[in-house]
Amino acid sequence: MSTSEIATVLAWHDALAAGDLATLEQLSSDDIEVAGPDGAGQGHQALRQWAASAQVTAEIGRLYVHDGVVVAELAPAGAAATRAAAFRVVHDHVTAVFAHDSLEAALAATDLTEADRAD
Template sequence: MTTSEMATVLAWHDALNAGDFDTLLSLSTDDVEIGDAHGARQGQAALLNWARDLDAKAEPGRIYVNDGVVVVEQRIVSVTGEVGTSASAFRVVHDHVTGVFRHDDLDAALAATGLTEADLTG
């Protein structure tokens, strides 16, 4: 585990939740991939469009890290006040997010990445 990978992902969440798109893009590679079970898009323009359309905040919870892969359990709060949970798997290289994939829950994210409870940060 490296602190910089966690810090990058936490800063990415902060920028996303604040609507600070310049910082969000600066924390992501030019060819960043963003996806979920319905498909994926690539590039900063796709990330920017996705972030602008987002109608919720993702509050980080438990974080798992191993070899550039970061899984974050998230509390999702929509603009209507509805609360749910999900998890996202990030790939971080040289302090930049190269990919983020949203999963319905933590178990699915951990299974997809091969991370385990042993990778849970303290």
């Protein structure tokens, strides 16, 4: 487990939630890939557009990490259902983030398991 990868994802999520695009870009590679149910894009321009439309109200729950991949469970405030995001982190920069409808879907997409859970 890499504390650095988890710290990068937590800082990235905090910057997104705060609408701090400058920090979000600093924590992201120049060619970052962002994808979700509404489409995908690449680069800081796509990240800015995606972040501007994102309404982040979710708290991070369980975290899973293995070999540069971090899956974060996202628990929206007041909602029973959780979502998740899968991140690729290289040299303390997020190079990709993919939104998933569930934690199970994110784990399946990344081949992570309960054995990769960070406690």
